[in-house]
Amino acid sequence: MAERRLLSLFGTERAKGRTAYKLFASSMLVNICLVLFYRATNIPGRGEQGRWAWMGMLAAELWFTFYWIITQSVRWNPIYRHTFKERLSQIDASELPGLDIFVCTADPVAEPPALVISTVLSVMAYDYPPEKLSVYLSDDAGSELTFYALWEAAQFARHWLPFCRRHKVEPRSPAAYFSSRSHPCDTCNDTERSYMKNLYKEMESRIDAVVMLGKVHEDLRSRKGFSEWKSGMTSRNHQPIVQILTDSSDKSSVDDDGTVLPTLVYMAREKRPQHHHNFKAGAMNALIRVSSVISNSPVILNVDCDMYSNNVESIRDALCFFLDEEKGHDIGFVQFPQNFENSTKNDLYGNAFKVINAVELAGLDSWGGPLYIGTGCFHRREVLCGRKYSKDYKEDWKRETKRKKEDTAFILEERAKSLATCTYEHNTPWGNEMGLQYGCPVEDVITGLAIQCRGWRSVYFNPPRKGFLGVAPSTLAETLVQHKRWSEGNFQIFLSKYCSFLQGHGKLKLGLQMAYCIYGLWAPNSIPTLYYVTIPSLSLLKGISLFPKVSSPWIIPFAYVAIAKNAYGLVESLACGDTLIGWWNIQRMWLLKRITSYLYGTVDAILKVMGFPRTGFTITAKMADADASKRYEQEIMEFGSTSSSPMFVVIATTALLNLLCLVVGLQRLVADWDFGDQFLIQLLLCGVVVALNLPIYEALFLRKDKGRMAPAVTYISLGFTALAYLLPIV
Numbered sequence: 159m160a161e162r163r164l165l166s167l168f169g170t171e172r173a174k175g176r177t178a179y180k181l182f183a184s185s186m187l188v189n190i191c192l193v194l195f196y197r198a199t200n201i202p203g204r205g206e207q208g209r210w211a212w213m214g215m216l217a218a219e220l221w222f223t224f225y226w227i228i229t230q231s232v233r234w235n236p237i238y239r240h241t242f243k244e245r246l247s248q249i250d251a252s253e254l255p256g257l258d259i260f261v262c263t264a265d266p267v268a269e270p271p272a273l274v275i276s277t278v279l280s281v282m283a284y285d286y287p288p289e290k291l292s293v294y295l296s297d298d299a300g301s302e303l304t305f306y307a308l309w310e311a312a313q314f315a316r317h318w319l320p321f322c323r324r325h326k327v328e329p330r331s332p333a334a335y336f337s338s339r340s341h342p343c344d345t346c347n348d349t350e351r352s353y354m355k356n357l358y359k360e361m362e363s364r365i366d367a368v369v370m371l372g373k374v375h376e377d378l379r380s381r382k383g384f385s386e387w388k389s390g391m392t393s394r395n396h397q398p399i400v401q402i403l404t405d406s407s408d409k410s411s412v413d414d415d416g417t418v419l420p421t422l423v424y425m426a427r428e429k430r431p432q433h434h435h436n437f438k439a440g441a442m443n444a445l446i447r448v449s450s451v452i453s454n455s456p457v458i459l460n461v462d463c464d465m466y467s468n469n470v471e472s473i474r475d476a477l478c479f480f481l482d483e484e485k486g487h488d489i490g491f492v493q494f495p496q497n498f499e500n501s502t503k504n505d506l507y508g509n510a511f512k513v514i515n516a517v518e519l520a521g522l523d524s525w526g527g528p529l530y531i532g533t534g535c536f537h538r539r540e541v542l543c544g545r546k547y548s549k550d551y552k553e554d555w556k557r558e559t560k561r562k563k564e565d566t567a568f569i570l571e572e573r574a575k576s577l578a579t580c581t582y583e584h585n586t587p588w589g590n591e592m593g594l595q596y597g598c599p600v601e602d603v604i605t606g607l608a609i610q611c612r613g614w615r616s617v618y619f620n621p622p623r624k625g626f627l628g629v630a631p632s633t634l635a636e637t638l639v640q641h642k643r644w645s646e647g648n649f650q651i652f653l654s655k656y657c658s659f660l661q662g663h664g665k666l667k668l669g670l671q672m673a674y675c676i677y678g679l680w681a682p683n684s685i686p687t688l689y690y691v692t693i694p695s696l697s698l699l700k701g702i703s704l705f706p707k708v709s710s711p712w713i714i715p716f717a718y719v720a721i722a723k724n725a726y727g728l729v730e731s732l733a734c735g736d737t738l739i740g741w742w743n744i745q746r747m748w749l750l751k752r753i754t755s756y757l758y759g760t761v762d763a764i765l766k767v768m769g770f771p772r773t774g775f776t777i778t779a780k781m782a783d784a785d786a787s788k789r790y791e792q793e794i795m796e797f798g799s800t801s802s803s804p805m806f807v808v809i810a811t812t813a814l815l816n817l818l819c820l821v822v823g824l825q826r827l828v829a830d831w832d833f834g835d836q837f838l839i840q841l842l843l844c845g846v847v848v849a850l851n852l853p854i855y856e857a858l859f860l861r862k863d864k865g866r867m868a869p870a871v872t873y874i875s876l877g878f879t880a881l882a883y884l885l886p887i888v
C-alpha cells in the first residue's frame with residue numbers, strides 16, 4: 159500500500175454517564191453486602207424450622223451477587239465505533255482487498271431455498287468491485303433443491319445487480335425488498351420496479367414448486383452441476399460437490415450492463431454416516447479450504463443463510479477497521495450485531511437482544527473486543543486459519559490464488575473437492591488450532607475466544623442502518639431450544655480448559671475474561687433461579703419466614719436491591735429501544751429460559767464433562783406454520799409444540815405452584831394482618847412470579863386455539879403441583 163500516511167479510518171467514543179453509573183453500582187454493592195450479612199447472621203439454629211431453606215437462600219444470593227459482579231464488566235465502560243468510509247478513497251481501488259463471503263445452510267425444510275438465495279443475492283450486490291467478491295454457499299443438506307435455487311439465483315443476479323446499482327436499492331435481498339415491509343425506492347419508476355418484481359416472483363414460484371415436488375425437472379439433468387445428484391444420494395451420504403456457477407475471471411460472465419459478476423460457488427462437503435461432520439464449524443472449515451483454491455481472499459465475511467445484508471456499505475465499514483494504518487494491524491475480526499426483521503413490537507420472546515447489542519457487546523469492545531457470534535462477522539483469513547498476532551506481521555491485502563491461465567473452472571472444482579472430503583482433516587490441526595473449533599455447540603464463541611487469546615483484538619460495529627437482518631425464532635419452543643444450545647455451549651466452554659479465566663489468563667484483560675462468563679454462566683443461573691421462585695413460595699405455604707419483617711430496618715437493603723436492580727434494568731431497556739411491555743416480556747422470558755433451557759443446558763454440559771457426550775445442533779426453523787405466525791404477530795405465546803412438552807411441564811408446574819401459594823397466602827393475610835408483617839416479601843415475590851406467568855395460566859385454562867397448552871401438559875403439571883404441595887419439601 160502507498161507509503162504516505164493515511165488519515166484515520168475509524169473513531170471511537172465512550173459511553174456517557176459512567177461516573178453516575180459507577181456510583182449507582184457502588185450503592186448496589188453496599189446493599190447487597192448488607193443483605194448477605196443479614197442472611198449469614200440470621201441462619202435458624204439446628205433443629206429450628208427452615209434452617210435448610212434459609213441456607214439455600216444464602217447460597218442463591220451469593221450466586222446472584224457473584225453473577226451481578228460479573229455483569230458489571232460490560233457496563234463499566236462501553237465504547238462505540240464509527241467509520242470514515244469516504245476516506246477509503248485515499249486507497250486506490252485496485253489496492254482494495256478481495257472478499258470471500260460464506261453463507262451456510264443445512265436443511266431445505268427449516269431453511270427454505272428461496273430465503274437462502276435472497277441472502278446470497280443480497281451479499282452479491284454489495285457496493286464493492288464485483289471482481290473482488292466471491293460468494294460461497296455451503297449446503298450441509300447436499301440438497302439438489304438448494305442447488306437448483308442457487309442456479310436460478312445466478313441467472314437472476316444478471317438482472318438484479320444492475321437494477322440495485324442503478325437505483326441504489328436497499329435492502330438488496332429481493333425477498334425483503336419486494337416484501338410489504340420495505341418502501342420502494344424513489345428513483346425507479348413503477349414499471350421497472352414491477353418488471354423486476356415479476357421476474358423475482360416468477361423465480362420464487364419456480365423454486366417453491368421444485369421444493370414442493372421434492373426434485374428438479376428431468377430436462378435440467380443435462381445441465382452442468384445437476385448430474386452430481388444421482389439416485390441413492392442422501393443428505394448424510396454423498397460425495398463432495400463443488401460447483402462454480404459464475405466465475406468472475408470468465409470474461410463472458412457478465413450482468414445485463416456488461417459488468418462482471420461476482421464469483422458464485424456452491425459447496426456440499428462430503429458426508430458419510432461413519433464420519434462426524436461437526437455441524438457449522440465443519441462446514442466453515444471446508445469453506446475456508448475450498449475458497450483458498452478458488453479466490454483465497456484475505457478477508458472473509460460469514461453469514462447465516464437467513465441473515466441478509468441490509469446495508470450495501472458494510473464491507474467498506476469493516477475494511478475501515480482492518481485497513482486503518484495506526485490501529486488496524488491487530489484487529490482480527492469485526493463483528494456486527496445480530497438484528498432481526500421479524501421482531502414484534504413488544505419483543506414477545508425476548509429475541510431482539512437490544513440490551514445485548516447496545517450495551518453488552520459495546521462493553522466487551524472496551525476490554526478487547528466482542529465475542530464472535532457466528533454471523534455478520536468479518537475475519538482476516540489468516541486469523542481464522544490459526545495465525546498468532548505478532549508485531550511484525552504484515553497483511554498481504556492483495557493475496558489471491560495463484561491461478562494459472564489454463565486452470566479452468568473444472569480444474570478448480572476438482573481441486574476444491576479434494577479439500578472437502580470427510581477424511582481430509584484427519585491428523586491435521588483443523589478443528590483445533592486451525593479454523594473453527596470442533597466439539598462445542600457454540601463454535602463461534604469458542605473460536606472467537608481462541609482468536610483473542612492468540613493476541614488479536616476484535617471490534618464491534620453497530621451502524622445506524624443495520625448491517626444484517628435475520629429471522630429470530632418465532633415460537634416459544636424454538637426460542638427455548640436455541641437458548642438451550644447457547645447456554646449449554648457457553649457453559650461447556652466455562653467448564654473446559656478453554657474457560658476465559660484459564661485460557662485467557664495473562665492474555666486477556668480481566669474485564670474481558672469476566673465478560674465471557676456472563677454467557678458462560680447463563681446455564682448455572684438456572685438452579686438458584688429455580689430455587690428462588692419455588693422455595694420462598696412453598697415456605698409461605700408452610701409458614702416459614704425467609705425474609706426480614708416489614709417492621710425491621712433490615713427490610714431496607716432487600717427492598718433497595720430488588721427495586722434498584724429492576725428500575726435500572728427497566729431504564730436501560732427503554733434506553734435501548736424496548737417498550738415497557740417489551741421489558742416485561744423480556745423479564746418473563748428470562749424466568750422461563752432459566753427454569754427450562756438453562757437447566758437442560760446445565761445438565762447436558764455437566765453430563766458431557768462426566769464423559770457422556772451428547773453434542774447436537776438443532777437448527778432453528780426460519781418458517782412457522784401460518785396459524786402460529788399469525789399468533790406471533792399478535793404477540794400471543796405459542797405452546798402448541800409437543801416436542802417441548804417436558805419444558806412446558808416445568809414452566810406450568812412452577813406457574814401453578816406459585817398461584818396456589820399466592821392464593822393460600824392471601825387467604826391467611828385476610829384472616830390475620832400480622833401475617834403480612836412477617837411474610838410480605840414472600841407474598842410479593844410469589845405475586846411477581848404469578849404476574850409474569852399470566853399468559854401461562856391463560857394457555858393452560860382459558861385458550862381454545864391450537865397454540866394453547868396441550869391437555870396432557872396441564873394434567874401432568876397439576877399432578878406435580880399437588881405433589882409439591884403435599885410433600886414435605888421445606
Ligand SMILES: O=c1ccn([C@@H]2O[C@H](COP(=O)(O)OP(=O)(O)O[C@H]3O[C@H](CO)[C@@H](O)[C@H](O)[C@H]3O)[C@@H](O)[C@H]2O)c(=O)[nH]1
Nearest residue numbers: 262263264298437438441462463532533599600775777778
Ligand atoms: O450442521 C449444521 C448446522 C447448522 N448450520 C448453519 O448454521 C447456521 C446457524 O444455525 P441456526 O439454526 O440458525 O442457529 P442460531 O441459533 O440462529 O445461530 C446462532 O448460533 C449458532 C451457534 O449456536 C451460530 O452458529 C450461528 O452463526 C448463530 O447465528 C445456519 O445458517 C445453519 O444453516 C450448518 O451449516 N450446518
Ligand SMILES: [Mn+2]
Nearest residue numbers: 462464629778
Ligand atoms: Mn439463526
